[in-house]
Amino acid sequence: MDSNKKYRKGDRNKKGSGKFNQNDARKTRRDREATSISRVNAAVEAIPLYSGLSRVERVKQEKFSDLPVSEKTLDALAAADYETLTAIQTLAIPQGLRGSDALIAAPTGSGKTLCFVIPVIELLWRSRWSSLDGIGAIILTPTRELAVQIFEVVTQLLKMHHITAGLVIGGKSLATEQRHIDRANILVATPGRLLQHMDESVGFSADNLKLLVLDEADRILDLGFERTMEAILDNLSSDRQTMLFSATQTKSVKALAKLSLEDPQYIGIKQVEGNEGSAAEENSEETLSATPKKLSQFYTIIGEGDKLNVLWSFITSHLKSKILVFVTSSKQVRFFYEALRRMRPGIPLLHLFGRMKLQKRTSTYGDFCKSKAACLFATDVASRGLDFPAVDWVVQVDCPESLATYIHRVGRTARYTSSGKATLFLLPSENKFVDQLNDSRLPAKKMVVKRNKMLDITPKLESIVAANTDVKHLAQRAVVSYLKAVHLFADKEVFNLREIDFRKLAHSYGLPSAPRVKFPAVGGTKAIKVAKVKAQNEFGYVPRKNANDIRGKIELEQDDDEDLLQVKRTNRDLVNDTHEPEYPPTIEPPVKTKQKLKILSSGETRKTEAQHVQFGESEEQSDPEGSEMPTVVAESSGDETSEGEREQNFLKRVREKLEEEDQNDVAVQKERIRGKHKKQRISSRREGDMLSSALAMNETADGNPNEVERPSSEYSSQAEESADQAEQEYGHHEDAALKLLRSTARF
Numbered sequence: 001m002d003s004n005k006k007y008r009k010g011d012r013n014k015k016g017s018g019k020f021n022q023n024d025a026r027k028t029r030r031d032r033e034a035t036s037i038s039r040v041n042a043a044v045e046a047i048p049l050y051s052g053l054s055r056v057e058r059v060k061q062e063k064f065s066d067l068p069v070s071e072k073t074l075d076a077l078a079a080a081d082y083e084t085l086t087a088i089q090t091l092a093i094p095q096g097l098r099g100s101d102a103l104i105a106a107p108t109g110s111g112k113t114l115c116f117v118i119p120v121i122e123l124l125w126r127s128r129w130s131s132l133d134g135i136g137a138i139i140l141t142p143t144r145e146l147a148v149q150i151f152e153v154v155t156q157l158l159k160m161h162h163i164t165a166g167l168v169i170g171g172k173s174l175a176t177e178q179r180h181i182d183r184a185n186i187l188v189a190t191p192g193r194l195l196q197h198m199d200e201s202v203g204f205s206a207d208n209l210k211l212l213v214l215d216e217a218d219r220i221l222d223l224g225f226e227r228t229m230e231a232i233l234d235n236l237s238s239d240r241q242t243m244l245f246s247a248t249q250t251k252s253v254k255a256l257a258k259l260s261l262e263d264p265q266y267i268g269i270k271q272v273e274g275n276e277g278s279a280a281e282e283n284s285e286e287t288l289s290a291t292p293k294k295l296s297q298f299y300t301i302i303g304e305g306d307k308l309n310v311l312w313s314f315i316t317s318h319l320k321s322k323i324l325v326f327v328t329s330s331k332q333v334r335f336f337y338e339a340l341r342r343m344r345p346g347i348p349l350l351h352l353f354g355r356m357k358l359q360k361r362t363s364t365y366g367d368f369c370k371s372k373a374a375c376l377f378a379t380d381v382a383s384r385g386l387d388f389p390a391v392d393w394v395v396q397v398d399c400p401e402s403l404a405t406y407i408h409r410v411g412r413t414a415r416y417t418s419s420g421k422a423t424l425f426l427l428p429s430e431n432k433f434v435d436q437l438n439d440s441r442l443p444a445k446k447m448v449v450k451r452n453k454m455l456d457i458t459p460k461l462e463s464i465v466a467a468n469t470d471v472k473h474l475a476q477r478a479v480v481s482y483l484k485a486v487h488l489f490a491d492k493e494v495f496n497l498r499e500i501d502f503r504k505l506a507h508s509y510g511l512p513s514a515p516r517v518k519f520p521a522v523g524g525t526k527a528i529k530v531a532k533v534k535a536q537n538e539f540g541y542v543p544r545k546n547a548n549d550i551r552g553k554i555e556l557e558q559d560d561d562e563d564l565l566q567v568k569r570t571n572r573d574l575v576n577d578t579h580e581p582e583y584p585p586t587i588e589p590p591v592k593t594k595q596k597l598k599i600l601s602s603g604e605t606r607k608t609e610a611q612h613v614q615f616g617e618s619e620e621q622s623d624p625e626g627s628e629m630p631t632v633v634a635e636s637s638g639d640e641t642s643e644g645e646r647e648q649n650f651l652k653r654v655r656e657k658l659e660e661e662d663q664n665d666v667a668v669q670k671e672r673i674r675g676k677h678k679k680q681r682i683s684s685r686r687e688g689d690m691l692s693s694a695l696a697m698n699e700t701a702d703g704n705p706n707e708v709e710r711p712s713s714e715y716s717s718q719a720e721e722s723a724d725q726a727e728q729e730y731g732h733h734e735d736a737a738l739k740l741l742r743s744t745a746r747f
């Protein structure tokens with residue numbers, strides 16, 4: 001009993017001493033941390049205010065280990081193989097660390113992410129932030145992909161810290177985010193979703209906010225979320241540091257800078273080669289237009305009827321490359337992907353656009369990152385900030401709507417120290433864009449397409465479109481959405497619908513004739529409604545008070561499948577806009593459908609010409625907005641044949657072609673089967689008399705009609721295999737997405 005007591009006492013003592021040791025160790029750690037913090041604080045206070053803005057000078061390279069930052073951050077940086085700072089990092093990180101408000105601009109791929117991630121983490125570490133202190137820093141970024149990408153970098157550098165990070169983006173469960181939001185110290189967010197949490201989440205508090213980062217501010221404003229930004233800024237304490245990153249310095253970015261920054265520093269970098277670079281003067285044009293030096297830029301002039309032929313020839317001659325193809329609208333992305341995968345180019349095809357489900361977008365992004373050779377068709381959702389490693393070629397099939405978009409698209413290659421190439425397809429009417437590139441010192445060289453090397457895929461596309469109704473619909477919608485987008489592009493010197501041959505374009509997509517296009521009037525109420533729905537889809541939330549934002553900033557067409565990122569228009573007063581479409585090659589007068597119904601007295605007959613009602617149109621016309629929308633159809637070429645006849649001829653041609661191909665296929669298959677049987681007979685004979693009965697059976701089977709059926713079923717299964725190939729690939733994508741989502745331990 002006593003010994004038992006003794007044992008317990010000893011045990012307690014032991015435990016006590018353990019506790020004491022633990023407390024001791026904790027205290028030592030705390031002391032060491034405190035010493036480390038005061039040492040780093042002293043070093044940070046000694047950082048001079050950056051003053052080299054008025055001179056263009058060479059930036060000296062530095063090592064991360066020279067920065068006044070915590071051991072924990074240094075260890076994480078080393079673990080991620082970051083050793084030497086890039087030019088913009090050398091200038092911006094120390095300023096971020098010393099607590100300055102700053103407006104920062106640098107070429108694509110120059111390493112801007114670390115410019116804010118390091119100061120964010122360090123500020124919270126130096127402030128001894130704990131989970132009880134709530135949100136200490138918010139990083140706002142325009143798209144979900146970009147948010148996910150930044151979140152990955154944040155979690156990578158937080159590995160050794162006790163600071164938490166959360167990701168709040170549209171497309172995810174709001175309730176899940178709400179359950180965890182009070183535990184996050186660093187929040188990576190898209191603007192709409194952040195505002196939604198501010199309005200609706202009880203646990204959300206940013207009262208202690210120390211640092212706000214606005215990444216890709218120009219893009220956030222482009223998307224028409226000026227008022228959302230104002231509302232967010234209204235909700236945040238002004239006693240904070242703000243870092244604003246923007247590739248372009250538009251009026252609205254300057255207005256946002258005024259609203260959010262206090263006595264800001266302007267830090268810009270032009271021309272980077274590897275880690276080198278020079279400081280650029282404040283507001284210098286060079287800062288805005290610089291692209292990496294290791295990027296080779298080309299352009300080529302191609303008619304609308306040949307773009308797909310040239311693209312196909314390009315893809316099939318670069319089978320070992322990683323290619324990123326930009327087109328204008330999500331419908332084109334889907335059509336290119338669906339049509340070209342059926343033609344088996346010999347390289348994996350992927351596609352990415354704004355309205356894709358988040359999980360699919362993430363998995364596609366992950367797959368393209370991992371692959372060594374692949375071709376990704378994308379809208380501009382992929383053009384800003386996304387960091388795909390080792391892209392060899394960026395191909396812009398359609399002219400970008402602005403130089404800023406061009407810079408961001410080509411910036412997906414030649415990132416950090418790697419080199420890359422970019423080529424741009426321009427219609428002859430878009431030649432003016434070359435002048436703009438030259439004026440902005442973007443050195444693109446002209447490439448000439450060798451006609452004899454160009455493959456003509458139009459007949460193949462015609463067959464695919466004729467055989468697959470869904471692909472045909474996609475092709476029609478792709479043509480329509482492209483033309484509508486061009487209609488909305490502001491730069492009328494470059495984009496002129498009159499110069500585009502709708503029929504040639506449609507033909508190159510495998511269509512017999514140009515689909516009818518209804519060009520939207522600008523800023524109708526229906527368009528605003530659609531814009532709101534789309535903004536909600538993209539950003540998760542649009543507060544009611546911001547409806548005018550959208551009214552003022554986004555014009556969308558009535559096709560509610562359109563890609564938000566493509567058809568938004570900014571900087572026009574849409575409410576008072578009297579701008580009419582400029583190109584009515586043939587404008588159909590509005591059809592009056594609200595006919596007064598007159599009760600006929602018996603014996604009275606109705607005049608027949610008044611009874612011609614177009615049902616397809618009536619729905620639109622009954623809409624008050626509908627009357628503002630002139631229907632523009634493709635200019636008639638003056639051909640002697642009508643559109644209906646043309647379509648019939650086309651279908652006839654395709655049918656004949658398919659029949660011809662079928663006959664060839666059957667002949668080839670028959671030949672193959674004959675050969676196979678011949679081989680079987682020979683081998684059977686060799687096996688001797690024992691197998692003579694089996695041989696006899698085979699010989700009978702030769703004439704058996706069931707055997708003749710076999711090739712065609714083999715053939716059809718081959719065709720199915722071809723059509724399903726990408727779907728099977730997609731299975732891997734989904735796996736990858738799940739892995740990616742699991743590996744990023746959010747919150």
Ligand SMILES: Nc1ncnc2c1ncn2[C@@H]1O[C@H](COP(=O)(O)OP(=O)(O)OP(=O)(O)O)[C@@H](O)[C@H]1O
Binds near residue numbers: 084086089106114
């Ligand atoms: N100091 C560095 N050392 C090594 N790699 C770096 C360094 N800084 C950045 N990188 C790498 O360079 C690539 C581009 O960086 P980042 O995405 O931050 O560029 P960015 O300037 O934000 O580009 P964009 O303007 O297109 O968004 C990333 O893969 C990143 O990991």
